[in-house]
Amino acid sequence: MEGKVESLWEEVRELSLGTTVDRLHSPPTPLQFLRDFVSQNKPCIISNAISHWPALSLWPTPSYLSAALSSSTVSLHLTPDGHADAIVPHPSHPSLCFASAHVQPTPFPQALDLIRRPPNHLVAYLQQQNDCFRTEYGELESDCDGHIPWASEALGCLPEAVNLWIGNHLSQTSFHKDHYENLYAVVSGEKHFLLLPPTDVHRMYIKQYPAAQYSYSQEKGEFRLELEEPERYVPWSSVDPYPATGNLKQERLKFPLYFNGPKPFEVTVKAGEVLYLPSMWFHHVSQSPGDDGCTIAVNYWYDMQFDIKYAYFNFLQSLPCRSIDDPTTPESACEEDSGPIASPNHLNRRFSGDESAKTNVHDNV
Template sequence: MEGKVESLWEEVRELTLGTTVDRLQSPPTPLQFLRDFVSQNKPCIISNAIPHWPALSLWSTPSYLSTALSSSLVSLHLTPDGQADALVPHPSQSSLCFVSAHVQPTLFPQALDLIRRPPNHLVAYLQQQNDCFRTEYSELESDCDAHIPWASEALGCLPEAVNLWIGNHLSQTSFHKDHYENLYAVVSGEKHFLLLPPTDVHRMYIKEYPAARYSYSQENGEFRLEFEEPERYVPWSSVDPCPARASLKQESLKFPLYFNGPKPFEVTVKAGEVLYLPSMWFHHVRQSPGDGGCTIAVNYWYDMQFDIKYAYFNFLQSLPCRSIDDQTIPEGDCEDDSGPHASSNHLNSRFSGDESATNNVEIHKDRDNVQVHERTFVLDSSMFV
């Protein structure tokens, strides 16, 4: 089984994805976008996509934003290290937990100042999502398009949500996927993406982690972890694609499917460019600030089609793969000087074993709304012999 899955990673790149993300010098026609990218579930970067947006010239000036949103109360996300919606060490166990940011209602000028001039041990990020651009930042709506016209025509709908992101170089987003067709427009600074297609799901080492949230005390400036009650578990990728150099070898042994497999697609999206990020693509995001001291982006979430590709993905995800807890690193491997890319035995062993806890997705349709719920079940590998 492992050889067939590894062949899939290579074949999808040979047949359709190539080795780099396509870059268009101007917006595509709706037909071209639908035919060449959406139907193929293939990302692309569109240059000169939003030259008419007033935001491109206005938002790089902090005083403009602070004046326009002077009385706006916004949802500011706070973490000690810029890692929100990420895995951190469990405070009382030798394991990890999934942690979300502390969310604090803050007047926008104060929030922007915290982002541009971060104090010690506190990283602020405006990343509320949930259609926040059209709710919390409605005063800025005239500075950019309400939707991406050629994308809306190709997809046959308007965006379900439009979000604003304002952060600094300290914030990053761990590997995850979304059930949306994502048009991601950078207004100031740069966004740096690592991308993997849905076919590479086993390389993400998705596991369920207990959910927690940071709680921040303004009195002493300290964070503490609070676990959700009732207890909830979140399926999340276990892979850190950018480990410290000292721990790279150990991480490569823990996650050989990721580090030994095909390289992720690396793209930098600059101000004025739009990234089309297809539904269910795994992405890790870092950022570099622009002249105003922060990185600003607007993204448009269009609802995906839960079609045959989605069914194929669920089947692929259900194929047995030994869980991370079952993995052991043989003695001597940590002292092996041949390097992480020599550990092919570890890569192959990831698909052995009798059973695997994997994540599947149930779709419940309520009239025009699609709700996606995660559930976990155990698969016997004999089902796929």
Template sequence: MEKLWEEVRELSLGTSTQVERLDSPPSPLQFLRDFVSPNKPCVISNATLHWPATTAWTSDSYLLQTLASATVSVHLTPTGRADALAPHSSALCFASAHVQRIPFPFALTAISNSNLDAKFVAYAQQQNDCFRSEYSGLAADCETHIPWASEALGCLPEAVNLWIGNHLSETSFHKDHYENLYAVVTGEKHFILLPPTDVHRMYIRNYPAAHYSYSRDTGEFKLELEDPVRYVPWCSVNPFPSPETKDAEMSEFPLYFNGPKPFECTVKAGEILYLPSMWFHHVRQSQDSRGRTIAINYWYDMQFDIKYAYFNFLRSIDDLTVGEVKCVESFSDASACDSGDE
């Protein structure tokens, strides 16, 4: 496994931990040849400065006026970590956010008022092509697709999603079966990336699914396991363990903490990250002067070709030899702990 990590970096991705940056958008041929084909990420500067969104979305009055009648989905958690591992009783579960559909002006207020002391963090992050549905009023402010990417990939995006949050929102390690063009409009996004060949370093295990429920009356969250029980295969690694748990987590997940350093990049307003399909990514963000980060991403269908088959083969080796896909203790139905597809 260690030899695989080394060769992927030496022969394809490079030995630097910094993601390659381009000063301007590539031609479709360059994008396909240098990044899509080798499954290699890059950050493109000066990619969206021509969008009206880069100036219009910095104005609360514009957003409130344009989306005055829109009802949007807001994800609520006590920590800012939706779709992530959380403690439940004496073990961990896969916790999904409480989702509320509310008028956009109320959503913007909830995001602005997010506070860890109050154990309340709101994040507009509905991943169901929400930009072309819930936020269609903003459609004229940015491109419907990324032209050079669409030509290179031979298709239009399957989904376009909008993300509005503040510095408290965080996305745990996961992967997507899409070619992802991620454009930051305001604020900054901080990505930690690992290639699909490093799947064994993610310690994917099966965790029981749970959901947060939020009471407006008490202002409190309750985390409840699904009934009947359902298991979700999820990455176990937190790249930023607390000082209290750091030693224990480094000991439990040595392949991650002792292996090659992951790739890192910060995507600023006006820039696009090309995040190749199947790459594992963890995301934090920095807010702008108004206390928000806004981004839009374009999901293009990936090709389920030999790379996908190779990834599944690696995953099977991981399950058989590394042996890190384990049953989660303290929960019943051990047969549900078999490794499953994401």
């Protein structure tokens, strides 16, 4: 079984995905987008799809954003190191845990200043994922489109949520997947993605981790990481694709399926470009700021179709898999551990982990 699963990773690339992510120099027609990308569950980068947005010229000017949102209070996410929704050691717990950011209502001008001029002891990120663009940033709606017309026509619906992301170079998002069709438009700076198709699920070493939450004391300028009560577990990828140099050998031994398998697709999405990120693709995200000190993006989440592709993915995920390169790797290292399956409910999103029922939760980008 292990050899068949591993050969699937190569065959998917050879027969469907190729070796690079397609780049389109103009927006596709709805038919082309549906036929060549959505139906094939295949990502692409589109240029000149948002060149008409006023946001491209207005938002990189911090004074414009601060003036437009001068009276707005927004949800600011705070962490000690920029790693929110990530697997981290817990100071008083014997195992790793899934850590969520401290979320603090903050006047927008103050939030933007913390992002652009980060203090030594915290990293700030505007990344609330509850349709925040339409709920917290309504003053900016006229600066960009409310939906992507050719995508909406191809998918047969309007976006379920539209979100705004403003961060700096310190914020990263660990490997995860979303049960949404995602159109991700970068307005300022660059976003760097590592992408793996759903067929590579065994390479992600998804396990159950106890959920924890950062809390931040402004008076002390300190973070505390506290396990949630009652106890809750989150299925999450264990792989860090960029381990510290001294840990690289150890990480390769722990996660041979990831490090010895096909390389992830690496793409950089620049200002003015749109990434189509298909549903259920695993992605790791980092960012580089523009001249304004920020990376700014808007993303549109469209409901995915729970069709035969979803059934195939669930079947594949249920198969045990061990690495040919390291036959001593226990099967449980390649599967989700048994136990209560939950998901990060602090983000108010629609799906998470591998739950097929709709909830109000999801992952982040």
